[in-house]
Amino acid sequence: MTDVATLLEIAGAAAGAGGLGYAKVRAPRVYWSLVGLPVTWGRFTLTYRSTMDVCGLTVQPSGLRAFMTRNVARREVRPVPPKVRRVSGTSTGLKVSLRLPAGLEPADVVASSERLRHAWGVRSVTVLESRPGVVELRMTGYDVLKRVKMPRPPRNSGPMMVPVALREDGTVFVRDYRQVPMALTLGSNQSGKSMYQRNLVAGLARLPVGLVGIDCKRGVEQRPYAPRLSALATTPEAAGQLLDALVVEMEARFDLLADHGVSDLWALPDAVRPVPLVVLIDEVSELFLVAAKKDEAARDQMVMQLVRLGQMARAIGIYLEVCGQRFGSELGRGATMLRAQLTGRVVHRVNDKQTAEMGLGDIAPDAVTAVTMIAPDRPGVAVAGDTSGGWSRIRTPEITPDEAAAVCRTYASLTPHLSFLAPFRPAVRAVPLPEDARPHVAPRPVTE
Known part of the structure; x- marks a missing residue:
């Protein structure tokens, strides 16, 4: 026994x-x-x-x-x-x-x-x-960024708050557009930058906001989000026209603020408040680079409109979300001026220290070293900084392009139809049914 x-x-x-x-x-x-x-x-x-x-x-x-x-x-x-x-x-x-x-x-x-x-x-x-x-x-106590599991979002989150990633200390990194209206996201290929954008789009799709996409790579990144986009520009020429339309709308909204004697969109009564807009720029360098000298005037006009939006559009509810692999003065005139307007900074793994300094060197110098230490086998890990000098490591949860597109289709009813964006509204393609969902017998019309 x-x-x-x-x-x-x-x-x-x-x-x-x-x-x-x-x-x-x-x-x-x-x-x-x-x-x-x-x-x-x-x-x-x-x-x-x-x-x-x-x-x-x-x-x-x-x-x-x-x-x-x-x-x-x-x-x-x-x-x-x-x-x-x-x-x-x-x-x-x-x-x-x-x-x-x-x-x-x-x-x-x-x-x-x-x-x-x-x-x-x-x-x-x-x-x-x-x-x-x-x-x-x-x-x-342990590596919370190894397998990211986002906690349940709070019920009292604000109207423009999107939980995007998990911080190294276990708290949630929230993209709050009312606190940080303009932001810049940098990262090399296979660094997780696209994953960050997909999480951001999936979160914004659930909010009553308008999404404006600028993807000069013929829309390969943002076209799947078409059901939830109010506008989409896939070439530099279309992007220039879209930015001109946004600036005209910005001036009209400033007139609306002046008529009501307020200085912020959120101070307007609900009945007259225009829908807030988030402009998603996938690869910002495509807006700066030109192949011929004759295109420089159009490029300068487009950059000027971007700078104007970055300087003034916060008050009227137009927010910029700029992404790219590198964003320095070598892109051309206006690059550093635009970067100075982008308060929020998220930098993924980069190919050189100079790119990390472009993103974080002017607001959180201590974070530059942390960026250069991101391992290649940890896609989605990034360093987020702000103008207060603080920074933290974050990692976005994994989400596939099909999952992000499915969220956009689910919340397509929230897409605002704005007249000034009607010429840029993307065509929504029908999603083909899977093979096992298609009928095996051809239907016959019913006759009396």
């Missing part, structure tokens, strides 16, 4: 170990909640003071505190680390709120984030300033 009990205990232990091993690979959230979180929390609690000391995140105590420690407590005066205010576990990591002592600033903690990551054995450490003197450490 004792041998049987022993065998059962061994079998149970082996099964438990095997289950944890399986969960670590296939269900990392479960493994983190059962094993990783308690271990990391304990390691953080036991080694916090010594880790902060060796990472240079301690300061000498004040004179009064040193006097009380030396003469009342009869202890050795030691440097003071940031005070831990709150520790909480999440399904992906650990959150720690720290009160910084006098002499430390958030930049000091950011500079030591890599050392803290290795000391506590976590995947990443992100530092956020919640308010003056208080920072939050967001530790990620």
